[in-house]
Amino acid sequence: MKELRLPLSADEKRALRAGDAVLLSGTLYTARDCAHRRIFELLDADMPLPFALKDAFIYYAGPCPAPAGKASGSCGPTTSARMNAFAPRLLRLGLGGMIGKGEMSEEVRAALKECGGVYFAAIGGAGALYGNAVKRSECVAFPDLLSEAVYRFEVENFPLVVAIDSAGNSIYDRTSK
């Protein structure tokens, strides 16, 4: 299995093909529905964001509280399609890609292709496994959103499958049309 460390270079992203299984390590930022709305409000107001978008990867996820001795509680992916409206703009501002579960829209696919981004699928429902792969976690924005806040994760060997590659190929093409 291919092992990758974030940030990914343009060449590393280009080499990935839909259906490839990878183990991903490095820094991720969690964000889901509410956090995306807040990020868009900041962008619209020309205010600084809680993290630099350039080459960053967003993990569509909201963790359970961390038990004693762990960096994070269970933390698998949430349904990515709810973020269809947000992903293209962030990709065009430099976002390296996203991690979530399930198909995304044609607009997202086009933006990934245009920007050389990658969308990885994590295995939905495998919350304990992904939670244990989080080695460090820090809330970096919107703490009032609780589990929906933005957390900076240091992750080790996240098991992922390339869902939409930078050429626009999708693992869901075989089934969802």
Added chain:
Amino acid sequence: MISDCVFRLALRAGTRLTDDCCAALRTAAERETGAARYALCTILENRAIAARESMPVCQDTGMAVVLLELGNGVVLEGELLSRAVDDGVRRAYAEGNFRKSICDPLTRVNTGDNTPAHLHVDIVEGDHVRVTYLPKGFGSENMSRISMLTPAEGREGIVRAIVEAVRLAGSRPCPPVVVGVGIGGSFDSCPLLAKKALTRPLGSRHPREDVASIEEEALSRIQALGIGPQGFGGKTTALGVLAEIAPTHIAGLPVAVNMQCHCVRCEQEVL
């Protein structure tokens, strides 16, 4: 007593898949290949980690659905029933490090303790209280739907509505899904039938032959969609179709589909 029972059930449900769900996932893993098999093996590995470390199987520890069967010979004393149920939920979600996922629909402000629970009470004959706890994740709940069919659409219309709901949901509800189906009743009671169907064990057949045959035909047509585990393509798009039926109006044929992800968590106790 009710509060402690809900506490126990909620805590257990969040950290373990039902035995019938595990068995169905294992069977599915054996017949899949490639990314689909990889997904199922990861799901089974996760289940073992969650059980070993008492961690939530899935971070979406769900909306608390409590189905209560209350014998007519039972007198409940003490605090208000809904308050007792919420108290059990509140304690379980704090103790288990479960995610609190309930918020105001407009302001989106989180209630902070996963309450209120959704409590449904059925008064039945007897001296028992049966408490069923079903934590319902919303990745799958969002893909649920109701169709108000006409009587003329009949059996084929019912099967088509079930299969269509799964097709439209695609990879989003965390397949392989369990499909809860309500047939009949009214606009409000039909989806509740579908939800109650989800508490039946996988692999069980409805006692009515005509309902069981709808379950079977819908399942085989769902598998033919090829969506597969996590939408990666494959033979297993659903782990089962479970239907419940109730009388309806002469003018109508409501069919509700309550989608459940592969992470089936359901615990029950009789007091």
